[in-house]
Amino acid sequence: MSNQAKRAQANHPILDLLADRWSPYAFDPQTVEEEKLLSCLEAARWAASSYNEQPWSFVVAKREDETEFPRLLDCLLEANQAWAKNAGVLMITVTSKQFSRDGKPNLMAEHDIGLAIGNLTAQATSFGLFVHQMAGINRSKARQTYNIPESHEPLTAIGLGYAANAQRDQAPRSRRPLSEFVFKGAWGTSR
Amino acid sequence: MSNQAKRAQANHPILDLLADRWSPYAFDPQTVEEEKLLSCLEAARWAASSYNEQPWSFVVAKREDETEFPRLLDCLLEANQAWAKNAGVLMITVTSKQFSRDGKPNLMAEHDIGLAIGNLTAQATSFGLFVHQMAGINRSKARQTYNIPESHEPLTAIGLGYAANAQRDQAPRSRRPLSEFVFKGAWGTSR
Numbered sequence: 001m002s003n004q005a006k007r008a009q010a011n012h013p014i015l016d017l018l019a020d021r022w023s024p025y026a027f028d029p030q031t032v033e034e035e036k037l038l039s040c041l042e043a044a045r046w047a048a049s050s051y052n053e054q055p056w057s058f059v060v061a062k063r064e065d066e067t068e069f070p071r072l073l074d075c076l077l078e079a080n081q082a083w084a085k086n087a088g089v090l091m092i093t094v095t096s097k098q099f100s101r102d103g104k105p106n107l108m109a110e111h112d113i114g115l116a117i118g119n120l121t122a123q124a125t126s127f128g129l130f131v132h133q134m135a136g137i138n139r140s141k142a143r144q145t146y147n148i149p150e151s152h153e154p155l156t157a158i159g160l161g162y163a164a165n166a167q168r169d170q171a172p173r174s175r176r177p178l179s180e181f182v183f184k185g186a187w188g189t190s191r
Numbered sequence: 192m193s194n195q196a197k198r199a200q201a202n203h204p205i206l207d208l209l210a211d212r213w214s215p216y217a218f219d220p221q222t223v224e225e226e227k228l229l230s231c232l233e234a235a236r237w238a239a240s241s242y243n244e245q246p247w248s249f250v251v252a253k254r255e256d257e258t259e260f261p262r263l264l265d266c267l268l269e270a271n272q273a274w275a276k277n278a279g280v281l282m283i284t285v286t287s288k289q290f291s292r293d294g295k296p297n298l299m300a301e302h303d304i305g306l307a308i309g310n311l312t313a314q315a316t317s318f319g320l321f322v323h324q325m326a327g328i329n330r331s332k333a334r335q336t337y338n339i340p341e342s343h344e345p346l347t348a349i350g351l352g353y354a355a356n357a358q359r360d361q362a363p364r365s366r367r368p369l370s371e372f373v374f375k376g377a378w379g380t381s382r
Contacts, residue, residue, distance in 0.1 A: 008237040010233050010236075010237065011233060012226070012229040012230045012232075012233040013230055013233075014230055014233050014234045014237065014310075014314055015208075015234065015313060015314055015317055017206075017313075018234050018237055018310050018313065018314065019237065021237070021239070023239055035203070038203040038369070039203045039204055039205055041203075041369055041373050042201050042202060042203040042204075042205050042369065043205045043206065043209050045201075045366050045367070045369060045372075046199040046201065046205065046209055046210065046212070046364070046366060047309070048212070048214055048312075048322075048324055050324075050326045052365070052366075054366060054367055054372065056372060057372040057373070057374065058372065058373050058374070059374045059375070059378075060373055060374070060375055060382060061375070067376075068375060068376055071376075107326065108326045108347070110299075110301040110302045110305065111301045111302070111304060111305040111308075111346065111347065112305060113302060113305065114301065114302040114303060114304065114305020114306045114307075114308075114309065115305045115306075115308060115309045115312075116305075116309075117302075117305075117306060117309070118238070118305065118306045118307075118308070118309020118310055118312075118313070119205075119209050119309060119313075121239075121306075121309075122206060122208075122209065122309070122310075122313050123205055123206055123209065126206055131239075133239060133241075135241045135298065135299045146374070146376075146377055146378045147377055147378045148378050149378065152378075155302065156299070156302065173237070174243070175236050175237060175243075175245060176236070176245055178229070178232055178233065178236060181236075181245070181247060181248040181249065182232050182248070182249050182251060183248065183249070183250045183251070183337070184250070184251055184252070184259060185258075185259055185262075185337075186337055186338055187250075187337050187338045187339050187340065187343075191251060
């Protein structure tokens with residue numbers, strides 16, 4: 001669903017699939033096609049990562065799975081459950097905390113799973129799907145529910161699906177200008 | 192530069208601009224056009240972030256800037272300087288560690304800057320540009336060189352530019368299969 005009100009008001013031209021991305025609260029509870037879901041996960045797979053560690057995992061539940069969807073929904077904070085229950089797919093994202101090659105801490109794991117989810121989101125947008133990410137999860141419940149080992153860390157949840165056009169999602173998107181976060185020569189000095 | 196040998200061998204269809212992305216060691220030392228650089232940064236700007244905090248900043252130096260480019264290059268570890276010196280643009284990426292709204296730690300800052308750099312990378316790929324990210328930076332030197340405050344953390348460097356077709360960059364890309372990192376119902380259980 002393209003939505004002109006939500007489109008990024010970009011000051012420099014950017015790809016449609018980046019400009020048209022936004023995070024809906026109102027999902028339409030329809031099925032996400034399996035082949036589209038697989039392509040979204042495949043897109044995540046091909047992200048860059050430090051030493052090609054690929055420190056990302058995804059626990060996935062589709063809305064029509066009456067066993068797994070409620071279990072995953074229950075790992076979200078209540079405020080998120082209220083809207084995420086209509087997403088066609090829910091996921092818990094998990095990072096690995098150490099490099100598999102030498103057991104040393106991977107300080108790039110969270111950065112790298114962000115890259116992978118950026119890929120997933122671009123792929124989703126190309127299908128007309130939307131992604132809403134949540135920091136608000138119950139990490140210990142997720143760990144317990146899925147038996148996630150101590151070597152790994154549940155980080156976020158993702159709602160993926162088709163957007164409904166509800167009132168809550170009409171506010172325009174806003175961002176700081178480049179001059180506030182792109183610097184040259186010294187911190188705070190705009191290019 | 193499209194490079195069939197480097198294209199992702201995807202098991203499910205993904206966007207060309209995700210499949211054709213890879214991280215060159217051999218950059219062609221040509222200028223990156225200013226309008227393309229601005230679009231890449233603009234793409235980063237419109238990423239999602241927790242509470243819309245936008246916890247990302249970028250210190251940018253173009254190769255033709257004879258003052259700033261060597262200063263930034265000097266913030267990389269030596270092994271990275273050897274190849275990154277040919278990138279058209281170098282950047283230091285910086286996260287903010289606290290939410291501006293309440294001063295609390297932002298546990299999503301590294302994840303969110305990953306999302307933003309995912310956007311930047313997709314935009315770059317659409318221009319035929321390439322991105323090579325580096326964890327290997329001298330963080331204290333970066334902090335000192337640019338007077339980065341304690342509230343913020345230098346995280347990575349980015350080389351952005353046109354790829355040369357050097358021997359070092361001919362190896363095919365490899366990734367773990369989805370079955371190793373996409374689970375259903377329990378950790379380690381493939382969907």
